[in-house]
Amino acid sequence: MVATDTSFKNLFTGFSEMVNQIPDFRTLKKKIKYTVQEICASAFAMMYFQDPSLNHFQKRMKEATNQSNLGTMFKVDNIPKQKRMRTFIDKIEPQYFYPAFPDIIRRLDKAKLLDQFQFKGRYLCPIDGTQFFHTKCEGTGCKHCLTKKHRNGTVSHSHSVVVPMIVHPDQKQVLPLISEEIRNEDGKKKQDCEINASKRLIPKLKEHYPDYRLIILGDGLYAKQTLIDLITENGYDFMLVVSPDYNKGFLEEVERRREAGRIQSIEINKKGKVYCYEWSSEIAFKKTGETTDANYIGLTITDSKTGTITYKNTWVTNLELFEEDIVDLVAAARSRWKVENEGFNILKNHDYELEHNYGHGTENLAFNFFQLTLLAHLYHQAHELGDKQYQQLREKKETKKNFWDSIRAAIRNILFIKWEDLIEYLLNPPELAYDPVSKTIVPKNTMFRSS
Numbered sequence: 386m387v388a389t390d391t392s393f394k395n396l397f398t399g400f401s402e403m404v405n406q407i408p409d410f411r412t413l414k415k416k417i418k419y420t421v422q423e424i425c426a427s428a429f430a431m432m433y434f435q436d437p438s439l440n441h442f443q444k445r446m447k448e449a450t451n452q453s454n455l456g457t458m459f460k461v462d463n464i465p466k467q468k469r470m471r472t473f474i475d476k477i478e479p480q481y482f483y484p485a486f487p488d489i490i491r492r493l494d495k496a497k498l499l500d501q502f503q504f505k506g507r508y509l510c511p512i513d514g515t516q517f518f519h520t521k522c523e524g525t526g527c528k529h530c531l532t533k534k535h536r537n538g539t540v541s542h543s544h545s546v547v548v549p550m551i552v553h554p555d556q557k558q559v560l561p562l563i564s565e566e567i568r569n570e571d572g573k574k575k576q577d578c579e580i581n582a583s584k585r586l587i588p589k590l591k592e593h594y595p596d597y598r599l600i601i602l603g604d605g606l607y608a609k610q611t612l613i614d615l616i617t618e619n620g621y622d623f624m625l626v627v628s629p630d631y632n633k634g635f636l637e638e639v640e641r642r643r644e645a646g647r648i649q650s651i652e653i654n655k656k657g658k659v660y661c662y663e664w665s666s667e668i669a670f671k672k673t674g675e676t677t678d679a680n681y682i683g684l685t686i687t688d689s690k691t692g693t694i695t696y697k698n699t700w701v702t703n704l705e706l707f708e709e710d711i712v713d714l715v716a717a718a719r720s721r722w723k724v725e726n727e728g729f730n731i732l733k734n735h736d737y738e739l740e741h742n743y744g745h746g747t748e749n750l751a752f753n754f755f756q757l758t759l760l761a762h763l764y765h766q767a768h769e770l771g772d773k774q775y776q777q778l779r780e781k782k783e784t785k786k787n788f789w790d791s792i793r794a795a796i797r798n799i800l801f802i803k804w805e806d807l808i809e810y811l812l813n814p815p816e817l818a819y820d821p822v823s824k825t826i827v828p829k830n831t832m833f834r835s836s
């Protein structure tokens with residue numbers, strides 16, 4: 386079969402190129418036992434298979450057969466000891482992992498798999514923050530921990546991040562583009578926060594995706610003049626939830642226009658509910674100082690029988706508003722929830738055990754492991770979009786848990802030369818039986834041979 390642009394082997398080429406740029410800062414060259422590739426790829430494989438004990442099982446396979454799945458699929462000949470792996474990854478500056486993300490996105494784009502995510506010639510890109518690591522341990526934590534003092538005098542440490550992802554109202558997959566840690570730096574008294582991290586993130590997004598037109602979606606926290614300026618200066622559009630705290634003047638003007646009958650609206654009845662869409666253009670965003678004119682969109686959903694409001698939200702956007710687009714725009718703005726539901730929730734609660742303590746480290750370990758987990762998630766999303774056999778196996782195994790359990794079980798015992806062989810094997814598993822004569826597992830149909 387001809388390898389497509391998004392075959393595992395091709396995707397992994399990008400990983401190796403990225404790893405080549407990571408400097409080997411180990412000074413005692415004589416003591417170097419594992420290459421940077423072996424260290425990074427074995428950590429990535431752990432996240433890819435969502436298996437903290439992966440290296441242990443592959444090491445045993447290597448000892449027994451002189452080969453392992455880490456060797457065949459991830460180019461790891463010498464499987465590093467956990468401690469060495471963690472020590473090295475802790476020291477890597479997080480930005481070295483950034484290029485792995487645009488590499489995958491470009492490959493998806495080249496394979497035309499991004500087309501289905503297009504929205505009016507652009508991509509919808511919610512930005513949202515989440516905590517991915519938390520510990521109540523005593524002590525000082527690592528260099529970049531966020532800290533919280535409790536009433537009983539204890540201090541808990543945590544790590545959080547902001548992640549922009551490409552989403553689409555009709556697509557199940559979400560595609561993380563990069564991530565920016567919310568992290569404390571030496572000598573700074575005030576703790577870092579989501580907004581500051583987002584301010585660092587937006588120029589980085591532009592740097593790594595210079596030719597992608599994005600519509601930034603964000604919650605009320607983001608609807609601030611400084612952030613809007615940063616978004617537009619970088620050539621992006623925005624649809625942000627209006628915050629009653631920060632956008633008082635804007636909302637007052639909406640109210641004045643409503644009273645004057647100057648707000649446009651349409652109503653749609655759907656399944657016992659009334660959807661009321663509202664919009665109005667060119668409203669001053671800030672009362673005083675330099676101000677941007679922005680446009681207003683609102684949606685109120687009311688139960689047609691009881692008259693109860695079941696949903697209400699308002700957005701501020703720089704996108705031009707036309708009546709025929711309003712329903713789509715609101716659906717786009719509302720797709721922001723996918724970051725939480727299809728992104729963070731899956732990472733945290735279901736498959737990747739993001740909060741599982743892979744390791745904290747003293748410098749960058751927690752965040753670098755997060756980045757590798759996010760990258761593994763992006764690989765899996767790429768397989769879901771572009772790999773027919775992967776899709777078939779996902780369907781066959783019904784739940785994601787079943788799917789990954791069967792993959793983990795297979796790689797613990799069987800050597801595969803490539804990822805696609807593993808999927809093929811699970812799609813059409815040979816019938817096996819225990820042969821008491823040879824005391825081995827053999828194909829079932831060779832069992833009852835004549836003696």
Ligand SMILES: [Zn+2]
Pocket residue numbers: 526527528529530531542543544745751
């Ligand atoms: Zn820490």
